[in-house]
Amino acid sequence: MARRLRPVELDFAASAPVRLVFTARLSAGPDAVYRALADEVSSTPVWFTSVAAARPLLGGAGREVRLRGGVFFRETIMATVPGERYAYRIDETNAPGVTAMLEDWRLAAAGSGTVVRWTMASEGPTLFRLTMRAARPGVGQSFRGAMRNLDRLLTTAPAR
Template sequence: MKRRLRPTRQVDLGFLVSAPLRLVLAADTAAPPEAVHAALAKDTEGWTAWFDAVTTATGRTVGLRGGIRCEETVLADEPPRRFAYRADATNAPGLRALLEEWALSPTAVGGTRVRWTFAADGPPALRTFLLMSRPGLGLSFRSAVRSLDRRLAS
């Protein structure tokens, strides 16, 4: 069952710093920021090829492992340094608000530092669950960045 999340006027880019729960993860890739940004922002359907947690991606409707679905709105598309989106509707239980940002910066060796911020709100039990899930989310994120790196290299 799909339900609307917090009104969109309450979840803007400022939510990245004001969210009750923020998880920030980072990993490096050999690909340049322009290529990483294009994969994130222009090839949504391609996410299923490199991000194991994503099972379907059509436009800004994304399906995740476990049957979670989100309808998203892009809030920032600033090539080659940033891509951010908000979940407007989902079937994820308890989730009240969600905003994700992929910040990209060049590394000294010509690659990209990918920093993913997961900003969310929900009842205390959900926030605790997400905090406890941080190691698994980190593993999934780092694996996705490695897979994206291989995909961009081929």
């Protein structure tokens, strides 16, 4: 059953009760990484294997993402800075326990590549917070795999 979450602003990425933060270095440049995250939303399942489907909504102002296993998110895009930042707030989900959530992708040039920092910021009751903290290793593994896949895709694909 879908539920509306508490709306949060960008500062929630730094103040949320649960913050899972992961980084990876990619060979691809920040502009290519940004395009994959923000402009080519429907292609996300190609490189982020925990995502079953993704599509832009409202002319790109929102997204709908479905994970393998049936969890879905309807999101509002909160920040778009090409080559630097892409952030979105989850407005509606069927995930249990969560009361607010925001994901923030930060990109920084590193030589000819990119350092990607992904923050998953969330809040919910005690059981939710404990579950999210316990899930950190699995979420991190999923992120690292996605970044390897994305880097491979971007560095072997013809230039766009």
